[in-house]
Amino acid sequence: MIEARGLVKRYGPTTAVDHLSFDVRPGTVTGFLGPNGAGKSTTMRMMLGLDRPDAGTVRINGKDYRDLRSPLHEVGALLEVSGSKAFHPGRTARAHLTALAASNNIPRRRVGDVLGITGLEQAADRRAGKFSLGMAQRLGIAAALLGDPAVLVLDEPVNGLDPEGIRWIRNLLKNLAAHGRTVLVSSHLISEVAQTADQLIVIGQGRLLAQTTVAELSARSNSLEEAFFQLTEGSTEYSASNIAYQGSPS
Amino acid sequence: MTTATLTRGATRAEGGYGFRSAATMEWLKLRSVRSTAWVLLVFAAGLIGLAILVMAHAHWATMSPADRASFDPTEESFAGLTIGQLAFGVLGALVITTEFSSGMIRATLAAVPRRPLLLAAKAAVLAAVTLVAGEVLAFGAFAAGELVLRSPAPHATLGQPGVLRAVLMAGAYPALIALIALGLGAVIRHTAGAISAVVGILFVLPLILLPLGTSIQNSVGQFMPMLIAENSLTAVKPQSHTLSPGAGFGMLCLYAAIALAIGTWALARRDA
Numbered sequence: 001m002i003e004a005r006g007l008v009k010r011y012g013p014t015t016a017v018d019h020l021s022f023d024v025r026p027g028t029v030t031g032f033l034g035p036n037g038a039g040k041s042t043t044m045r046m047m048l049g050l051d052r053p054d055a056g057t058v059r060i061n062g063k064d065y066r067d068l069r070s071p072l073h074e075v076g077a078l079l080e081v082s083g084s085k086a087f088h089p090g091r092t093a094r095a096h097l098t099a100l101a102a103s104n105n106i107p108r109r110r111v112g113d114v115l116g117i118t119g120l121e122q123a124a125d126r127r128a129g130k131f132s133l134g135m136a137q138r139l140g141i142a143a144a145l146l147g148d149p150a151v152l153v154l155d156e157p158v159n160g161l162d163p164e165g166i167r168w169i170r171n172l173l174k175n176l177a178a179h180g181r182t183v184l185v186s187s188h189l190i191s192e193v194a195q196t197a198d199q200l201i202v203i204g205q206g207r208l209l210a211q212t213t214v215a216e217l218s219a220r221s222n223s224l225e226e227a228f229f230q231l232t233e234g235s236t237e238y239s240a241s242n243i244a245y246q247g248s249p250s
Numbered sequence: 251m252t253t254a255t256l257t258r259g260a261t262r263a264e265g266g267y268g269f270r271s272a273a274t275m276e277w278l279k280l281r282s283v284r285s286t287a288w289v290l291l292v293f294a295a296g297l298i299g300l301a302i303l304v305m306a307h308a309h310w311a312t313m314s315p316a317d318r319a320s321f322d323p324t325e326e327s328f329a330g331l332t333i334g335q336l337a338f339g340v341l342g343a344l345v346i347t348t349e350f351s352s353g354m355i356r357a358t359l360a361a362v363p364r365r366p367l368l369l370a371a372k373a374a375v376l377a378a379v380t381l382v383a384g385e386v387l388a389f390g391a392f393a394a395g396e397l398v399l400r401s402p403a404p405h406a407t408l409g410q411p412g413v414l415r416a417v418l419m420a421g422a423y424p425a426l427i428a429l430i431a432l433g434l435g436a437v438i439r440h441t442a443g444a445i446s447a448v449v450g451i452l453f454v455l456p457l458i459l460l461p462l463g464t465s466i467q468n469s470v471g472q473f474m475p476m477l478i479a480e481n482s483l484t485a486v487k488p489q490s491h492t493l494s495p496g497a498g499f500g501m502l503c504l505y506a507a508i509a510l511a512i513g514t515w516a517l518a519r520r521d522a
């Protein structure tokens with residue numbers, strides 16, 4: 001269970017997150033949607049105690065992240081900010097996971113488990129800096145699963161995955177939710193999120209636009225995508241001109 | 251994919267984190283990157299290599315009476331500390347700046363959200379590794395230096411007054427520099443910036459004193475880390491305008507404590 005109440009985050013004159021409140025419930029996959037720059041990553045960083053809100057709170061299982069006694073057992077996170085990964089490029093995948101496991105007294109055999117779940121056994125002893133985007137993403141997911149957490153917070157998890165990888169992560173997320181976990185997945189693509197999520201939290205310019213379900217949203221218009229565009233209209237950072245480019249006359 | 255491993259409860263009840271587990275993580279992180287081994291290699295080569303170089307070239311026969319009077323065979327064998335302090339300064343900075351440059355800091359803080367505890371664990375592991383390596387190589391450099399020093403130049407032995415203290419303090423000095431660099435790194439966050447700051451403090455500050463008058467050099471110079479190492483910690487023959495070994499060592503400990511306190515404050519206060 002994740003509860004956000006009146007979250008505010010400002011960077012200078014810009015308000016990235018603007019009095020945001022929502023609940024993320026266990027047992028289902030919740031999609032966290034919004035155009036680029038809507039404040040999804042900032043909100044997730046506040047959930048994990050990386051950034052401090054200017055106002056409001058976000059609680060995970062009733063607690064501030066910074067007060068969790070055993071954070072990796074309670075929350076698994078995949079955060080990525082513009083190409084920078086959450087691992088040291090010189091460390092092997094196994095060494096990276098082993099160090100993280102040690103921090104929360106997670107038994108070492110669990111490292112082998114998550115390498116297996118994410119299909120990284122063959123690559124486990126290679127330096128992570130040499131990984132493809134897809135493998136790096138799998139390593140991030142392996143780290144998120146280390147502590148067998150009740151809550152998963154994943155920022156754009158399909159980024160860089162090939163079609164097989166995307167199918168794999170969809171099944172993984174559904175499975176995790178089916179086992180009673182709280183799963184929050186951010187994306188800027190409604191079509192992708194609709195493949196796994198039932199619940200939706202849609203934000204734009206840091207504000208809550210809707211907390212709804214995929215079924216309810218798609219009933220609002222001809223198609224799910226159409227409904228999503230109507231909802232987020234006016235809260236994109238920039239928009240393409242409606243006049244189609246005609247090409248130069250010959 | 252195996253569903254068995256997805257069933258909740260696979261790793262229950264063993265969790266919780268604290269200083270001990272955070273320090274274990276930091277130890278595993280430190281030993282699993284190549285830069286650590288390289289830094290230790292440079293440190294060892296610098297300490298032993300320069301001890302041999304300097305002591306093998308101490309020509310007693312051609313020394314002036316003044317040089318003979320001030321020749322300190324203990325202090326001379328620690329010429330390599332100039333390189334050693336830089337090597338461990340780099341290591342101390344890297345321990346925290348690579349976390350920020352790689353993005354690893356997010357995984358680290360997700361695992362250990364109490365930031366003062368995290369920095370304390372980093373400092374403890376860094377101090378332990380650099381202190382052990384520093385002491386081993388300080389004794390090594392001392393032994394190598396005395397071995398290649400030719401008679402009739404006077405030799406130092408550990409039994410002579412002040413020599414054992416000088417060797418022990420020579421070994422501890424680079425560890426204190428590493429801790430200062432860790433504190434600076436926690437504030438600056440960028441590898442190049444943090445290493446520049448370390449170089450500035452160790453090498454550039456003493457240079458700035460040079461064009462100033464002797465009285466300023468004498469009064470301020472004794473507080474410079476590198477000059478403390480040279481004139482207070484490793485010197486057996488008393489020198490003028492220098493802190494006593496104990497006071498010099500205390501001063502360096504104070505610098506390290508201040509750097510770590512500011513680093514902790516910056517790490518705890520700022521967004522990661």
